[in-house]
Amino acid sequence: MINSRLAVSVHILALIATHPEQLSSEYIAGSVNTNPVVIRRLTGLLRQAGLLQTVAGKTGATLTKDPAAITLLMIYRAVEPKETLFSMHEQPNPACPVGRNIQSTLDDTFVRAQQALEAELEAETLSDVIHRLASAR
Amino acid sequence: MINSRLAVSVHILALIATHPEQLSSEYIAGSVNTNPVVIRRLTGLLRQAGLLQTVAGKTGATLTKDPAAITLLMIYRAVEPKETLFSMHEQPNPACPVGRNIQSTLDDTFVRAQQALEAELEAETLSDVIHRLASAR
DNA sequence: ATTTCTGTAACTAAACTAATTACATGTAAA
DNA sequence: TTTACATGTAATTAGTTTAGTTACAGAAAT
Numbered sequence: 605m606i607n608s609r610l611a612v613s614v615h616i617l618a619l620i621a622t623h624p625e626q627l628s629s630e631y632i633a634g635s636v637n638t639n640p641v642v643i644r645r646l647t648g649l650l651r652q653a654g655l656l657q658t659v660a661g662k663t664g665a666t667l668t669k670d671p672a673a674i675t676l677l678m679i680y681r682a683v684e685p686k687e688t689l690f691s692m693h694e695q696p697n698p699a700c701p702v703g704r705n706i707q708s709t710l711d712d713t714f715v716r717a718q719q720a721l722e723a724e725l726e727a728e729t730l731s732d733v734i735h736r737l738a739s740a741r
Numbered sequence: 742m743i744n745s746r747l748a749v750s751v752h753i754l755a756l757i758a759t760h761p762e763q764l765s766s767e768y769i770a771g772s773v774n775t776n777p778v779v780i781r782r783l784t785g786l787l788r789q790a791g792l793l794q795t796v797a798g799k800t801g802a803t804l805t806k807d808p809a810a811i812t813l814l815m816i817y818r819a820v821e822p823k824e825t826l827f828s829m830h831e832q833p834n835p836a837c838p839v840g841r842n843i844q845s846t847l848d849d850t851f852v853r854a855q856q857a858l859e860a861e862l863e864a865e866t867l868s869d870v871i872h873r874l875a876s877a878r
Numbered sequence: 879a880t881t882t883c884t885g886t887a888a889c890t891a892a893a894c895t896a897a898t899t900a901c902a903t904g905t906a907a908a
Numbered sequence: 909t910t911t912a913c914a915t916g917t918a919a920t921t922a923g924t925t926t927a928g929t930t931a932c933a934g935a936a937a938t
Contacts, residue, residue: 688742690743696772705874709877720860728853
């Protein structure tokens with residue numbers, strides 16, 4: 605199971621996008637229901653990815669792009685360091701025809717599957733999420 | 742990162758499918774490069790899913806379907822108990838409009854992404870993998 | 879009977895996740 | 909300028925997951 609960092613990050617960015625006032629990490633943590641440090645760790649990654657700006661010591665964060673220009677894939681990549689989705693067993697037996705070629709063979713499939721998933725994440729923007737949040741109200 | 746059980750299971754099934762003789766869990770473990778118990782745990786799950794048959798105490802395992810009728814999605818579902826791919830944070834604040842609706846909103850996206858991934862796994866069969874293994878030789 | 883295999887429970891080490899504590903440092907208002 | 913409060917980040921912890929391993933019961937075959 606993929607960790608909850610994407611879910612929490614989308615939550616954070618949706619909050620920032622829909623609130624004109626500056627939100628503290630403590631306030632955001634109250635909405636997400638977690639510890640403020642968890643929020644600041646994620647905003648740190650989102651800042652490194654160029655999705656928002658913060659000023660140390662100063663309350664709040666600001667999006668650096670329009671919500672319609674922020675895809676869920678950007679957010680996912682920002683907070684998920686692992687490049688490959690599927691794990692593979694290490695060092696299968698090179699003396700066996702199957703063992704020798706299983707990694708490259710499976711890699712083709714795994715890359716395709718991962719790309720299909722990422723294409724869906726790329727097709728959805730923060731703006732889409734915000735609109736669905738509003739209509740769910 | 743998704744665990745390596747799918748990769749190992751495909752490896753196991755490809756070995757069984759391409760060897761007329763009966764293969765012991767120890768032999769398979771030698772090709773995968775792991776412990777025989779790891780193999781038997783996975784063949785147990787694959788058997789429960791109806792993909793192969795074994796007889797306790799008797800060497801070997803036999804596929805119960807044609808390799809062309811076994812999709813990677815069947816294998817994935819057989820060895821991966823978790824139904825949802827993405828985790829979500831628990832109990833976001835219901836007093837906040839974002840917190841109240843983030844779960845159902847994100848669930849839509851996560852289900853779509855997971856389905857896209859699973860569609861790729863469904864489009865590939867054990868037979869496809871075996872052919873690619875053979876052409877890689 | 880003895881050997882060899884599978885099935886499975888139980889335990890372990892390593893890795894990962896999220897929560898938490900602690901604190902350095904920056905901002906801004908009194 | 910001092911005080912209060914915020915962010916950034918390192919370090920620690922508890923819980924979970926994964927794969928590897930040991931141990932052993934029970935089935936099969938010689």
